[in-house]
Amino acid sequence: MPVAQILKYGFLICQIYFLRKLADKTKIFTPFSLFCQNLHSNLKLLAAYSLTAISLNLTVMQKSQTDMSPKSSRNSSLSALRVKFAQILQRKTMDLEKIYKDAGAFLQGHFLLSSGNHSQFYLQSAKVLEDPQLAGALADELAAVIEKSGVEFDSVCSPALGGILAGYELARAAKKRFIFTERIERIMSLRRGFEVGEGERFVVCEDIITTGGSALEAARVIESLGGEVVAFAALANRGFCKVANLAGSVAKASAKLPADKPFFALGNFEFEIFGPANCPLCADGSKAIKPGSRGN
Numbered sequence: 001m002p003v004a005q006i007l008k009y010g011f012l013i014c015q016i017y018f019l020r021k022l023a024d025k026t027k028i029f030t031p032f033s034l035f036c037q038n039l040h041s042n043l044k045l046l047a048a049y050s051l052t053a054i055s056l057n058l059t060v061m062q063k064s065q066t067d068m069s070p071k072s073s074r075n076s077s078l079s080a081l082r083v084k085f086a087q088i089l090q091r092k093t094m095d096l097e098k099i100y101k102d103a104g105a106f107l108q109g110h111f112l113l114s115s116g117n118h119s120q121f122y123l124q125s126a127k128v129l130e131d132p133q134l135a136g137a138l139a140d141e142l143a144a145v146i147e148k149s150g151v152e153f154d155s156v157c158s159p160a161l162g163g164i165l166a167g168y169e170l171a172r173a174a175k176k177r178f179i180f181t182e183r184i185e186r187i188m189s190l191r192r193g194f195e196v197g198e199g200e201r202f203v204v205c206e207d208i209i210t211t212g213g214s215a216l217e218a219a220r221v222i223e224s225l226g227g228e229v230v231a232f233a234a235l236a237n238r239g240f241c242k243v244a245n246l247a248g249s250v251a252k253a254s255a256k257l258p259a260d261k262p263f264f265a266l267g268n269f270e271f272e273i274f275g276p277a278n279c280p281l282c283a284d285g286s287k288a289i290k291p292g293s294r295g296n
Contacts, residue, residue, distance in 0.1 A: 094141060094266060094267070096235070096236055096266050096267030096269075097267065097269065099128060099134070099138075100123060100125075100127075100128060100236075100269075103127045103128045103130075103131070103134070104124075104127050105123060105124045105125060105126075105127035105128045106121070106123065107121065107122040107123070107124055107291065108120060108121055108122075109122070109289070110281040110282075110286040110287065110288050110289065111288060111289060111290065111291065112288040112289060112290040113210060113273065114210070114213070114214065115210060115211055115213065115254075115273075116275075116276065117273040117274060117275055117276070118273065118274045118275075118276060118279040118281060118282065118288050119271050119272070119273045119274070120271070120272070120281065121269075121271045122291055123208050123236060123238070123269060124291060125162065125165075125166065125207035125208055125235060125236075126162075126165075126207075128235070129165040129166065129169075129207065135165060135166075135169050136169055136172070136173070138166075138169070138235055138266060139166070139169030139170045139172065139173040140173045141266055142170055142173070142233055142235065142264065142265075142266055143170055143173035143174045145245050145264050145266070146174070146203065146231065146233060146264050147174070148245075149231075149244065149245065149262060149264065151203070151230055151231045151262060152201065152230070153174075153176065153201040153202060153203045153230050153231065154176060154177065154197075154200050154201045154202070155171070155176050155177040155178065155179065155200055155201070155202050155203075156168075156170050156171040156174070156176050156177070156178050156179075156202065156203050156204075156205050157178075157179050157180060157181060157202050157203075157204050157205070157218055157219075157222055158178075158180045158181075158204070158205050158206065158218065159180065159181050159182070159188065159204075159206065159214040159215060159217060159218040160180050160181065160182035160183070161182075162206065162207050162208070162214075163180070163205055163206040163207055163214070163215075163218075163234075164180050165207065166205055166206060166207040166234070166235055167180065167205035167206075170203070170205045170233060179194040179196075180194075181217070181218040181221050181222075188214075188217035188218060188220070188221050189221065190221050190222075190225065195225075196222055196225035196226060196227040197226070197227065198226040198227075199226065199227070199228060200226075200227045200228065201227070201228050201229075201230045202219075202222050202227050202228065202229050202230065203229075203230065203231045203232070203233050204218050204219050204222070204229055204231075204232050204233070205232070205233045205234065206232075206233075206234040206235075207234060207235050207236075208234055208235065208236050208237075208238060208269075209232070209234040209236075209237050209238065209240075209241055209257070209263070209265070210238040210240055211240050211241070211254050211255055211256045212232065212240070212241050212255060212256040212257035212263075213256050215232050215234075215257065216256050216257060216258075219232070229261060230261065231261055231262045231263070231264060232257055232261060232262070232263040232264070233263070233264045233265065234263075234264075234265045235265065235266055235267075236265055236266060236267050236268070236269055237249070237263070237265040237267070237268050237269070238268075238269050238270070238271060239252070239268050239269060239270035239271070240252045240254055240255045241255040241256075241257045241263050242255070242257075242259075242263060243263055243264065243265045243268065244262035244263055244264055245264050245265070246265065246267075246268060249268060276288075
């Protein structure tokens with residue numbers, strides 16, 4: 001790629017960067033900020049690829065002048081270019097942590113999680129999903145991830161209450177039917193006239209998945225009625241379950257999602273959690289609060 005084009009891309013990146021910073025600062029157009037963020041990241045990927053290609057081509061030219069087998073050298077360098085470009089494409093283009101922080105959804109304190117464990121951090125996805133345009137943009141991205149994987153499904157199901165907005169938006173983005181399960185006397189159930197067809201393929205979607213317990217309960221309800229759960233999805237993973245589309249993600253011992261079903265998410269949040277008996281926050285005299293759907 002000519003140097004002039006690289007300079008042009010560089011100037012465009014700078015323009016998008018300042019637009020993104022302006023949108024972030026004003027916080028008036030959050031979806032616009034997300035658009036600028038993604039565009040800025042994609043342009044950076046293109047520039048990085050171009051610079052990598054030029055660097056490797058220069059290396060090939062230098063080697064070909066001294067190497068007796070320039071064809072072999074060039075093939076080796078082109079292989080290195082493909083590997084490097086693949087690594088670049090695997091980088092995140094969406095800063096999910098920043099989205100949560102900007103929405104006031106990245107909470108710090110002393111929290112009681114649905115699992116009964118304690119944590120210094122809590123993700124209040126309702127604050128992100130209260131903006132319909134932002135919720136739609138995130139769901140569009142998640143739907144694209146699932147489509148790219150090749151997983152085919154007919155409907156989306158979410159466990160109430162936290163997963164309903166995320167699941168509904170995913171169904172809208174994927175143009176699928178949506179239903180939800182809910183707890184009746186602590187037992188996950190399907191009500192409100194919802195039905196599951198024999199062999200109907202479902203993606204079970206949450207806003208946040210920690211160990212995956214609630215999602216697994218919803219999946220068992222679907223399967224008990226003759227449906228098939230083909231995948232799980234969430235806006236974010238709290239680092240316990242393996243995410244199929246995120247490199248380096250591994251399942252921890254406490255993960256409850258089945259290993260034979262893919263789990264898709266837009267990002268990982270890895271927070272340290274503690275059992276009530278060994279929580280250092282409790283030892284300091286702090287009391288855990290539950291800001292989610294099962295508490296206040």
